[in-house]
Amino acid sequence: MLIKSRHFIITLILLSMLSLTGCAQKLPSAVAELDNRFIFAFASCARENEPQPIWTEIAKVNPELFLYIGDNVYADVYEVNGKRSMQPVTTRARFDEAYARANAIPEFAAFRKQVPLMLGTWDDHDYGKNDGGKEFAMKKESQQAFLDFFEVAKDDPMRQQEGVYQSRMFNDDGKRVQLIILDTRYHRDPIIKRPDGRPKNKGPYLPVTDETTTILGEEQWSWLAQELEKPADVRFIVTSIQIVAYEHAWEGWGIFPHERDRMYQLITDKKANGVVFLSGDRHLMEISKDEGQLGHKVPYPIWDFTSSDITRDFVEVVEDNTFRQGAVVRDTNFGEVVVNWADTTLDSNIVLTARDRNGDVLNQQTILLRDLQM
Secondary structure: EEOOOOOEEEEEEEEEEEEOOOOOOEEEEEEEEOOOOEEEEEOOOOOOOOOOHHHHHHOOOOOOEEEOOOOOOOOEEEEEEEEEOOOOOOOOOHHHHHHHHOOHHHHHHHHHHHHHOOOOOOOOHHHHOOOOOOOOOOOHHHHHHHHHOOOOHHHHHHHOOOOOOOOEEEEEEOOOEEEEEEEOOOOOOOOOOOOOOOOOOOEEEEOOOOOOOOOOOOHHHHHHHHHHOOOOOOOEOOOOOOOOOOOOOOOOHHHOOHHHHHHHHHHHHOOOOOOEEEEOOOOOOEEEEEEOOOOOOOOOOOEEOOOOOOOOOOOOOOOOOOOEEEOEEEEEEEEEEEEOOOOHHHHHHEEEEEEEEEOOOEEEEEEHHHOOOO
């Protein structure tokens, strides 16, 4: 199938890739021609019961790929007698209803027809339990509903694995972009709430000190290690929760500090250059950069581009983030990512742009690929 667009031509093909279990997994990849840039968009946190006009602006970017990176619906939020209630999902039908409402939103339906490829992961509300992890009783049913929404074939190996993690490799005229999509819910151990309540301008969680606990689970960690061994020039790792910012004490890799350190060490051990993280969840837009300011061992500057929410504006952000680059905004927003290829690969750059509901720029940061090298 040949798809023409503003930036380049994509030929979707089927490639055999190794799944978690070692079986050959057929997944779409892409071969790009004509232009010297690779462009995609991403977003998170979309309440399916509310208007979503922002899809019209996302469409104007003409992304070759769209990433829906968590809270793609709010299946665990109920309206009872005009009052909002949040309860863990108990039936498969509840997931199906939420996804059906999302698909019925006119702007989203039109966008799905336009974008060549849409991939994603989940966060807590589409997973089915607020701040939920491996203890959630309906996670198997939730996974099948999620895969139906993303139109994953019934015989795809993702239907059998535990979790919705996956990867793609895009070959842009010999320059390779790897996309690694993590699942931070299915295997995640319980988190710890503060016994003294939530402090002002902080979240309610304490760091987990038991280093046997996990976010990804050992099978997903092993899979990730194999993925990072694959040759690539740029690697985007999608994690529904933030990995760099953590002073806010809400959910994120920072409340499992040993897991964050393990991620940084794995990137180092595998000599995986060119990594940039993409995250959602927080109902804000910010771009963070960890250069070891607070003593973390990083292989090179670690960037985390957070984009959330696409249906609501929130109050002004009043929270610390030592790693923040540029503005932090709680207006409705989405993320645009462009890889600009140069004749010499290391002279290429990555432009991270956050846009509001009108397509106007909220924050923009440019990363030189040569700065993401060990």
